[in-house]
Amino acid sequence: MQPSPSKNLLQISDLSKVFTIRRGLSSIKFQAVDHASLTIQAEKPEIFTLAGESGSGKTTLARMVLGLQDPSDGHIYYKGVDITGISRKQRRDWFMREVQPIFQDPFATFSPLKKVDTYLFETAKHYGAKSSDRGRNLVDQTLTSVGLSLREVAGRYPNELSGGQIQRISVARALLTAPSLLVADEPVSMVDASLRMSIVNLFKTLKEERNLSVLYITHDLATAYYLADRIAVMLRGWIVESGPVERVLGNPLHPYTQLLKGSIPLADPDRRWDEKADLAPMDIEEYTRAGCRFADRCPHVMDICRRQVPPDYEVEGRTVKCFLYDPAGAGVPVPSQAALDSGAIHHA
Template identity: 55%
Template sequence: MTEDLLNLDHVTRSYSSGGLFARTSFRAVDDVSFGLDASRPEIFAIIGESGSGKTTLARMILNMASASAGTIRFRGKALATIRGRRARLDFMRQVQPIFQNPYEAFNPLKRVDRYLYATAHHLARVSSDRMDSACDQALRQVGLSLAEIRGRFPHELSGGQLQRTAIARALISRPALLVADEPVSMVDASLRMSIVYLFKTLRDEFGMSIVYITHDLATAYYISDRIIIMQKGRVVEAGNARTVLDAPQHPYSKLLKSAVLSADSAGAEETTGPGQGREVMSR
């Protein structure tokens, strides 16, 4: 019998606005269900355009927002029942976020290594004599070292370096699950695929599962094992990543794919000439 690492059961998140006599409500997330098997690390992509509900869903998985209906469980425990400092720290130790903009993840007035040390101390419970070693090990997993970032402020690092540092910070507690919300959208194109490849390495070599939230079908096609495609809060298509993205069935999925292929073909024609564009995904 398999155990779910993460399980979402008919999860809905509703919001209301307006006054007492003219209130309106909408569902940012509407009846979403899926699960990740604890025994099989995988990269699970949540795909959708702005307003599709994918970031709201990520916030609920991270226990930063509660579900209006349905249940989210991590290792069988409902997130709604996680209360108290110790329980929250234990959850944070096992489930770590990676956000879209690395410059918003670090205070510009604080040196970035302070954040790594704080995570090592409070979440990973690393002893003071092993602090440098633990931080350096996490940084080396993302292609950096403690010597490169020690004493430096966020503005002294490139966007790619800072995002890698944010990922390293998330790795210090050795989580079972990473929730990465558009983690490469603010990174230069030259570094994008190296970070995407890093996620595959974390899955394969360190046994981490990753919920990868994106609007980018090309990286999702390359990185993901399974996907869901969301539109206006609802899942419109789900399944094996290659199967769904090679032959999408829902009109919205087909629209997303055609937009990617059109943009890629147009970009390729600018550099290689008409008729020589290379498609990101097979038809």
């Protein structure tokens, strides 16, 4: 049963995006996001991570949430309102101040020819700081909350600041609208490794001190494990496993999550999983084939996996899209707990 949208901060229901790509003389349609559902709760702030290999649909999903791309199908509810159907005015005056993006490349957010504090003053003014004194105070306070100060930043151009500083400034700019949700797409991947954890910690602090929820997109499972409350793992447009992060990453059930986790020790936040993982490049066949999109790479593949799309099963406090967990057996033997424990079904 679908939860009531008004009980959640964000609820994505059966969201899909179809793209058409050219292959030689013909064109192929594929579902870059395929009936994805997730919720970010409203009662208390949470960090929800979207993880998965390159090309799995994370950015496409985030862009639909931000209204930068129209869904082909499905719904996105924010505070109970279906934002796929709101007016431009409502989007601009309400939604865009409540939900703020943080992009991967902080330098792309700021023009090299414009002083960064100008952006902050403009945003403060636009969102209600009437006098320039109030604007200054608000900008200074907000910069302090991201570990900077107006004194450090005033009059400087983007190229005079480090990647870590400029990403903090883009977070500060987002905070000036007093949002309830940040959508952060790989926000630390272009930041110098030595500064990465300090930005990651900033998201944690903002959650605790400002009641901010974050949809946090990353390749990096170690950071996800450290930062997130819940996680959804994407594979070729599907969410294949989702639930509390300590369950999903502590004891992954989907063979794909096991593959991902097996590629990186969670205890080492400086390592990125994609440096080592044996992951497949973009393969359009995996999107368009019958049955499970992981079948050709799965060490536990069964007959049914090549014929039918696996449904979502509720198992051990998370949702898993895999026939291995069909309680009725789905016409094939289901591994017993003993088989799982013995390592016949490998838990990374």
